[in-house]
Amino acid sequence: MSQTLTANKVQASTTEARWIRRSLIGLALLFMFLFLVLPLAAVFTEALRKGLDAYLEALKEPDAWSAIRLTLIVAAVAVPLNLVFGVAAAWAIAKYEFKGKSLLTTLVDLPFSVSPVVAGLVYVLVFGAHGWFGPWLQANDIKIVFAVPGIILATVFVTFPFIARELIPLMQAQGNEEEQAAIVLGATGWQTFWRVTLPNIKWGLLYGVILCNARAMGEFGAVSVVSGHIRGQTNTMPLHVEILYNEYQSVAAFAVASLLALLALVTLAIKSFIEWRHAQEIQVSANTPPEQPAH
Numbered sequence: 001m002s003q004t005l006t007a008n009k010v011q012a013s014t015t016e017a018r019w020i021r022r023s024l025i026g027l028a029l030l031f032m033f034l035f036l037v038l039p040l041a042a043v044f045t046e047a048l049r050k051g052l053d054a055y056l057e058a059l060k061e062p063d064a065w066s067a068i069r070l071t072l073i074v075a076a077v078a079v080p081l082n083l084v085f086g087v088a089a090a091w092a093i094a095k096y097e098f099k100g101k102s103l104l105t106t107l108v109d110l111p112f113s114v115s116p117v118v119a120g121l122v123y124v125l126v127f128g129a130h131g132w133f134g135p136w137l138q139a140n141d142i143k144i145v146f147a148v149p150g151i152i153l154a155t156v157f158v159t160f161p162f163i164a165r166e167l168i169p170l171m172q173a174q175g176n177e178e179e180q181a182a183i184v185l186g187a188t189g190w191q192t193f194w195r196v197t198l199p200n201i202k203w204g205l206l207y208g209v210i211l212c213n214a215r216a217m218g219e220f221g222a223v224s225v226v227s228g229h230i231r232g233q234t235n236t237m238p239l240h241v242e243i244l245y246n247e248y249q250s251v252a253a254f255a256v257a258s259l260l261a262l263l264a265l266v267t268l269a270i271k272s273f274i275e276w277r278h279a280q281e282i283q284v285s286a287n288t289p290p291e292q293p294a295h
Helices: 002-014 018-047 052-060 062-095 101-113 116-127 134-139 148-174 177-184 189-218 221-227 237-246 250-287
Strands: none
Touching: 018 250, 052 062, 052 250, 062 101, 062 148, 062 189, 062 237, 062 250, 101 148, 116 148, 116 221, 148 189, 148 221, 177 189, 189 250, 221 237, 237 250
């Protein structure tokens, strides 16, 4: 009885007044409306200002279609590469102890702390015409900078941490017991990964892939440095929006920007669905009674 009274007193002392909760909720909703909902609505409104025909015409324009296609290609290449790199880095950091582990963890986080523009300049320094490998690349007619390979490399760099950073804490929390048990029972390394590790990390992996894909399609800084802004060849959607806006083609610029915003909303919807499925799976697991041992 005394414990119940004590718990009630603690709860009463830590519960805010109703007007404080409503004020905080109202402030959060106002912030979201001003900085998220209103800008998105403005983008779609401006894109459709001259009607649906002008909107579709801006998207079907050859340079716009080239930018859309290049953005999808870059994401389709960068995300699988980051999937492999992210899983390998997370596996090494979470499952093993070795010299240089802290250095590897720091390198994984490096793209978070380095400006994307600096990352682009690094690739220009390494692969540019006057860079370290520039003369050799020119002699062998290989184009990295101001071409699609450079855009892919820059995108891989800025998106590298997303998958690894989703998986590292998840793998560390799960520990090594299940993998060790599978190996003791005779499973190979690949069998252990596919049948034990992958099912345990699938939701975190999907979440990381979604974030990585969203950043890959919207990256501007690093891609801007290495692309060369060649219309119809090396312009991604964000770069094409900048060019159209600088040329005072506002409707066309907002049309392409609205497509980027739409892709972001689709990404958000998929992310919410994955979180819902994960919560449902946890709830089902919690409500499932343990199996009774056979007598």
